[in-house]
Amino acid sequence: ETGVTQSPTHLIKTRGQQVTLRCSSQSGHNTVSWYQQALGQGPQFIFQYYREEENGRGNFPPRFSGLQFPNYSSELNVNALELDDSALYLCASSFGTSYNEQFFGPGTRLTVL
């Protein structure tokens, strides 16, 4: 059974640029959730995708967008990067959308200069 994988591991961008982060869900999972974890904080929910549709969104601006593909992998896109976007971005996969265990990937560390 393959776990959740994310790429890249680290990324450095400058303010105003755009970034795409990728996530491959665990085998058999059809739901992907994205979280942002600032240094010293708990993860904050960005959005969730279920069967290629957005299934809920946290308190993040529209410049945070996503996609889910037919194989249930997912992308997180952030436009017009700001310094405060520097964080660890975590992807989690699960099966279905009700109270299920979410299995997390290793994260992508994004630094915005």
Place this chain on the structure above:
Amino acid sequence: AQKVTQAQTEISVVEKEDVTLDCVYETRDTTYYLFWYKQPPSGELVFLIRRNSFDEQNEISGRYSWNFQKSTSSFNFTITASQVVDSAVYFCALSEGGPYNTDKLIFGTGTRLQVFP
């Protein structure tokens, strides 16, 4: 509003000591789940336990145990005979899920546990 509070920012213990990590939650729902995750320095969140709101039985798994008390909205985590490998940040999380809610996890701010040899 949904909220998870982990009042202990950092705890330091010596190996073999027992340690309890506190978690207090707020929710309007009667159906919800509570979770604990461990985050070692590598950054990946490791799932430890899931408990639903209708099951207040305490749970033990090896050196780990969890005490869920709805009366005080608490879901505390105890590590018995701590080891250096237990050093990590531990997060408590709440999920309201269900057919009308997004199954998102609401995390506390975490408790950093340092176990010294």
